Amino acid sequence: MAAPREPASEPGAPRRRPRVGFALAVTWLAFVLIHLALTGRTWLGNVTDVVPPLLYAVAPLALLLGLPWTAGPRRWTALVTTAALAIGLSAEAGVNWHALTAPAPPAPPGSAMRVLAWNTQYWDQDDDPDVLYRYLRAQRADVYLLQEYLHWPARTPQRIDQLAAVRREFPGFHIAVRGELLTLSRFPIVRTTPLRGRDLPADPSPWPEFWAVKALRTDLRVHDRELSVYNLHWDTPIGDSRNPLSAGFHRQVQEQHQRRAAHLRALTHDLTRNRRPTLVAGDFNSTPASGDLREIRSLLSDATPAQRDLLPASFRTDGLIPGLWRLDWVFTGGGVRVHRYRFTDAQGLSDHEAQSLVVSLAPHGGG
Incomplete structure (x- = not known):
């Protein structure tokens, strides 16, 4: 016996089309809200932290542009997508709206200090040392906050000692070094304070200080004042495992979250007790969407308004479109004024x- 046939649609009746656009809009908004709830609070937020920040603007814009060809409740789709776009532009995409305003006024005569903060990528491991030092000298900074003063052969951090060469290349500079962090200053260093993370995961290398010290504070004598500069390099959010289906990936992400949380506590503990003018700069391994920056922003001012880039980006990965991520930041407090702030090409x-x-x-x- 043949199965009954479905009645044919009446002529002119509209066909029901899948509501893919609405489903995508709801899914994206849910992802944005879940990320906001997780980031900086749990290790799961470390995974969503690595999403290129620009995607928080591009994804909802693409959905809005495709709205005329979208089936389903277009009004609700537009409303949900607009909400996701508003959240992304305000909190996660890293858009620097201050770039559209007038730049900061120049420093008063005789008061300007030039600062350079840079992750050197394993110092001179893969580069000609003369080229490295020539690049550093060309920046003509008064204070250098340099990270990755080390080599990294065979996926293991290795201590180096090239201070004799550093002194030769920067005569008259005062030097402080702890772990992988190297600070050079034309101004006298009054004291040096390495900030050690507590309750860290088991040390995986023969160089404990590399993992324990991720912020180096140096108090500088600047004329008749003391200025605290913090040279910082936090661990990456997800480690070197890239396979999310492996057990090792989740273990590494949890360990990295513990490390970053410990170093954040060490930094904020010191900042809340420091009444000097303050500058914190370095490689935070945190994107504009990272919740790890919330507590620092509650204590200090983000220097980004002095940037002239609408979408500041500082990190590039071989094989991908450059400039998708911003991982490097500067924060100031206690009367430190930022007159110019830009990212400088590392020249390879x-x-x-x-x-x-x-x-x-x-x-x-003064403020």
């Missing part, structure tokens, strides 16, 4: 661009 020496700043100290009692 590193996968991070250098952060170049002109800052000054506000007069005593």
